Amino acid sequence: MITRSSTRDLPLQEERSEATFDWSVFRRLMAYLKPYRVRLAVMYTMAIINVAATITVPILVQRGIDNHVAVQQPEGLSLLLSAMAGVLVVLFISARIQGTLMMRIGYRLLHDVRRDLFAHLQRLSFRFFDTHRTGQIMSRLTNDVQVLEELLRAGLDTIVVDVLMLFGIAGAMIVLDSRLSLILVVTVPLFVLIVFGLQSRLRRAGRRIQRALSSVNAFLNESISGIKVIRAFAREDLNTANFRAINTEYYEETRRFYPLNGWFWQSVATLALTGTTLVLVGGGILLAYGGITVGVIVAFLSYVNRFFQPLQKISNMLNQVSRAMASAERIFAMMDEPVEAGAPAEWRIAPPVAQGASPPAEVQFQDVSFAYNPEEPVLHGVSFDAVPGGMNAVVGETGSGKTTIINLLCRFYEPDAGIITVDGIPLSQWELSHYRSRIALVAQDAGVFSGTVSENIKLGTPGARDEDVRAVAEEMGIDTIIRSLPNGYDTEVGERGRLLSLGQRQLVAFARALLRDPHILILDEASSYIDSSTEAVVQEAMVRLSRNRTSFVIAHRLSTIRAAERIFVIDGGRLVEQGTHRYLLSRGGHYSTLVHSAG
């Protein structure tokens, strides 16, 4: 976000090839309507009634003028007027039912799309989250769904009604006077020609605007989330200048858009008035030769007026529909992303497996290799047996592959080669949520969510009571720390826990892991932000808690790992040494180099 160039060159989600109407996308969208088909049928029945009533009104007016007013014949006019009142009542009722049903069906559909998309998101693999930016994912659920909403709001309900209306009006005109209806032959093709001529240009310009706008928004987003750094480096003025530049770029794009918009409405306005003129002149000439009445001309005038409305709306809709199709395509593309291996078809509450009597987990890595992307292998044939029920430490320099071992153990990724077994069963054969319900991870990024401290601790243990939370906190010796927060356990932690310090967030993550009473406990550099006095307390509790529990610790601090029963030393993605602290020190290998440089 620092310079304009770096933002401009980013691949943006809105950038895509020419939007074409894709029937498979359309069919999928239609599938969402299935649960509402009865209501949908009612809606369209109402729509047909609505169209019929609308078309009838000018005919009744024509009858009134020709049969009564123009020939001075008051009898029967009141009957005609009551018929008109009846038609209007029908029009009102049918339109109301139709509109209400459309909104209910439409917003329910949006709700269903959001629900399914979010549910799918929860089942996607880590590779997906590695390769997609947060903003990009967010945009599917916010912007793209919103485009669908706009389509709904702009009157998706009426697009079918409008088409019906066009044919209805054209039919009524032909029946009333086939000669005068020839004006349609002149005006309609002209209109269609202009609309489609401008449409593709409008679409292209619209896409460019979207792209420019998302640059503006990306810049804004980073400026808000990175505000602290911006402050610390006093970059406000420069950033403001850069923002202005991006914003101006967007502005320049819009200047290419609205003249096209002007052209469009100019042709609509000209054509509508030309239609009226043609009726007036053509009607007059027909009148000169006989065979037409003033009432028919009046009816035509109101039909011509109405004819252009649905036409405008439909052309407007085409634009919206193509945008919406593009959005729907992106939404479905995300729904088609392969789910995590082993993810169940439906997530259900997997109660943590009762621990107690069951023996501690046996974890084994057999010749495991892994790469995040094929060119850069991270792990090369790593094999080890963890000590069941003991503390296993993974040690190595930054970038040696420690975190990757943890990622594989949590089954965030599948190994490229080799097998990881837990209790002798390959990880790929475990049902995923069942397996994960047996582990607990404390990651470097604590992953605290908005809600209270207590809710955050309960996160991994559905059904936990407040007493359980307190008991765990007491066991860890952090009860007093939590109580000293403004509202104790009920303190709101803010978005991503930002009202807590990093250390406090870590403590919450610890308590959360222990409340779960897991079979396998995984600590990834977990204590780096806890001060050593607190850490000592926590460590003591951990030693107690890791008894009878297979645990893995990644820590850069030797004090954290000295208590481990076995230490695995990783260097350049290979397991180079393993053993106890004393054994490894006496061996004088890589580990002792690490230790001595630290001491």
Add this chain to the structure above:
Amino acid sequence: MRLLVGAVVAMVLVDGIAYGVPLAIGYVTDNVYPTIASDPTQVPRLWRIGAALFAAALVRGVVVHIMIRSFWALAESVVRDIRNALYFKLQHMDMAFYDRSRTGDLMSRATYDMQLIRNFLAFGIEHRVRIILISITVFGLMVWQDWRLALAVYTVIPIFVGAILYYSRRMRHAVAQQQRQMGQLNSRLQESVTGIRVIKAFAVEHQEMERFNQENRAMLDRDLSAALPQAYLNPILLVTEGVGAMVLLAVGGMRVMSGEIPLGTLVAFVAYLGIMGFPLRILAFNTAMVNLARGAADRVMEILDRPDQLRHDEGSRRTAIVGELTFHHVSFRYDNGPCVLDDVSFSLSPGSHVGVFGLTGSGKSSLISLVPRFYLPTQGEIRIDGIPIEQWELETLRSQVGTVLQETFLFSATIRENIGFGRPDATIDAIVAAAEAAEIHDFIVSLPDGYETLVGEHGVGLSGGQRQRIAIARTIVQNPRILILDDCTSSLDAVTERHIQDQLRRLMHDRTTIIVGQRLSTLSLADRIIVLNDGTVQDVESHDVLLQRNELYRRTWDQQRAASEIETGEEPYR
């Protein structure tokens, strides 16, 4: 301004031409049609009228074009300016504002709300003004032609206007709630996406879905209560024209038959109803839109009206900082929260290095965030070179106070740009030198694009240590006089930490430095150590003195030393 005048003139012309059409229709009905079969001069006359109308059609098209262009130009330039102002404001808001706000909410104001304002300016105003103008003018013309018939038609209209106003009031309330719910839904979503690792590790996807679905269901309810009034309103608008025609036929028909008005007047009235159709059709849409825009404007103004730091930025001192730093009886609390710092006093001479030691929650982070004036102290005074920090110009102050933060934030930009963040004019040599000093140069050149590699959300993934080193290089380039190290080496492995500490020691040379750390290894860089406990200064002494007389410090020291001694058999950290 010129745009606005042009837009309004064009708008008046657009409708002015439209009013002529019913007059022409009425004239033709009365003066041309009745005799057209018998009088041969009438057909050419009709052609002439037709030609005039066609010319009017062309002119109207052109003015429509001008009107639309002017309004859009106006809208886009106004929105550009507001967006700039908003950004400027957001850049200068005090930190407490950011503590309270959610990113999702701020983003929604800066994006969605701005779009609503644009729409309002681009066609909302146009529609609103035309609705009023057309209704009044058409009424005037009708009265002029036949006031009795006009009154008959216009008795119907207030009923419809009443209905429209009733439903739009309902909508306004509902729309505000809809917006709020949208913000909540988005925040929920953002958290879930950023925290996916934890969610998956704990296999709580179902719980997350349940939480999301609650928001989603609430969203559906809010959406419907905003949308349904509109669905109720539309049918009312649809029948308006029909009801008008009915009244015309009944009252007007009688008057034509009794010979009080000619048939042409009745036909012209039917055409007027056609013109009135436009304002009536868009009235509901326009009302909803104006409501949306009003809400959006309120939310944007709420930010623009908030006091920012610039306002209490009366400081004007722009000289180079020497480096003397004094806390004089400083107390601090966030908003109305509990006291975080209580009567803290200490003084640092230029170039001295002080550590700040304390347990989690003791106020360390708050203490250091007061130095670059992220917050102002609630009581007491902080002085730099003897001058209260309020008197320093903010940018001068911050560009000379360097912070290496606990949480590194890199921007979506190249590594070169990230390292040069505080000094945009830094040469590539200076950047490379800084990267070398932070021991990240070798790694950077090993990347395919070297210093031009994109990092941040859009770029390559970096480990915590690599990010931290880039952040340190960033501060080296900034070359500040006062340096704050906020526990910045805690995520590095021991080997790298020792290397980095050597570099930090060099960086600290000649600079006043505050080192915050929970590990005594970090604090070993300091000459003296402030022991902070519960927001108060317990001690300010050297390591050796503290070891003898400070219980908290000694306890921690013993724990950490014990841990190390077992490992290496030599005394750690000193």
